[in-house]
Amino acid sequence: MVPCGSCKLLRRRCRKDCIFAPYFPSNQPQKFAIVHKVYGASNVTKMLQEVPHHQRVDAVNSLVYEANARWRDPVYGVSGTVTYLQNQVSELQTQLAVAEAKILYFQMKYESMMLSPEIDTDEKSYFMQNDISQYISHDTSNNVNHNSFHKDGFPSFSNH
Amino acid sequence: MVPCGSCKLLRRRCRKDCIFAPYFPSNQPQKFAIVHKVYGASNVTKMLQEVPHHQRVDAVNSLVYEANARWRDPVYGVSGTVTYLQNQVSELQTQLAVAEAKILYFQMKYESMMLSPEIDTDEKSYFMQNDISQYISHDTSNNVNHNSFHKDGFPSFSNH
Structure with missing residues (x-):
């Protein structure tokens, strides 16, 4: 055998x-x-x-x-993987919270525009000058520009 | 000693x-x-x-x-924790992708409204009837209503 x-x-x-x-x-x-x-x-x-x-x-x-x-990894073994994944979960949860706050912000703006018969010229001008695309993160990395958020009256979300 | x-x-x-x-x-x-x-x-x-x-x-x-x-856990040990966390990461990445697609959708709608001097009455009526709040997920659970998305012309995102 x-x-x-x-x-x-x-x-x-x-x-x-x-x-x-x-x-x-x-x-x-x-x-x-x-x-x-x-x-x-x-x-x-x-x-x-x-x-x-x-x-x-x-x-x-x-x-x-x-x-x-x-x-x-003789020092951390599979515990190192657990720590890495726990950090990744925490970071993704923060990014998701930021994204959902952005959605809420757009929803509120959107609804307020729906309630007015005409778009206010000043508001239009404000938004065209402060191109909203700068607030949008198209990938999953943590590249939110907090300074812009704060400057333009967005709520500030800490990712740290 | x-x-x-x-x-x-x-x-x-x-x-x-x-x-x-x-x-x-x-x-x-x-x-x-x-x-x-x-x-x-x-x-x-x-x-x-x-x-x-x-x-x-x-x-x-x-x-x-x-x-x-x-x-x-004599069967899976800490590997069970790794599997659990890997699934959580994957689920959060999907939720984040859905949230970012929603932001993009609102951004496009928003920008198209900014480009027109007046909100089209028909469009306003459409959006008021199809209250956008139904598309918004305020918590981090995966509660997106895919049927509503599809029915009302939103892109369909699979979370599975």
Whole structure:
């Protein structure tokens, strides 16, 4: 019998009921090597034993993912990815709040114009001079011009 | 000498140069217990030895965080958090794209109104009947009414 990737690395006989065999094939030696390096074979065995059979594939995949992250970044491991994503979520939430405030601003302007039979010439002139396109961010980067917002009477939103 | 949290748990003498002592105090026995359970003391030693001294606090904190996540969720561990955050980022990016398209729509309407000396009575009537507030999402949840968008000639944005 061909030993599984784990038994090959551990230089031991691969038994029929080997707990690793279904998840660590012999043609992917690196897959077991990395979890063995980070967790150790006996800890991986214990962790798999705590998980129902039908969830062991997912458990192995998450352990391999986390072990690879630790190998790439010995200080932060996958926690570094969590921090990065948390910051990205926070930044996107701020950008969304700014965008929704802009929509509200336009809605109010729009409705006030609908209520008047004619556009006031002064207002038209004001808006043509202060081209509104400067307030619009067309990409998802955080490129809002706060100074312009404040100068022209927009509410000021802090992204920091 | 009072043994550190690690040596206390491992029931061994805590030496002056104990690698664990600066990060696992004796009054926080759980901190070492959880990393020992998931990684094993010898693997934690090896991982700390690979990291410069000034980064070991961060390395220990990330290991404790990941070990706690594995204890809470033996199948997905901290990878579950990564998946959750990745989905949240993707959803927020979609919501932001929708919001920016709405801003562009209002900007175009606004500018076309600025270019005409009077608001067309028919157009005013159309917009008053189709109150634009229905298109505005005031919170960050994904509550865009796609049917209304399509029906009233707005571009249709898929959030799925």
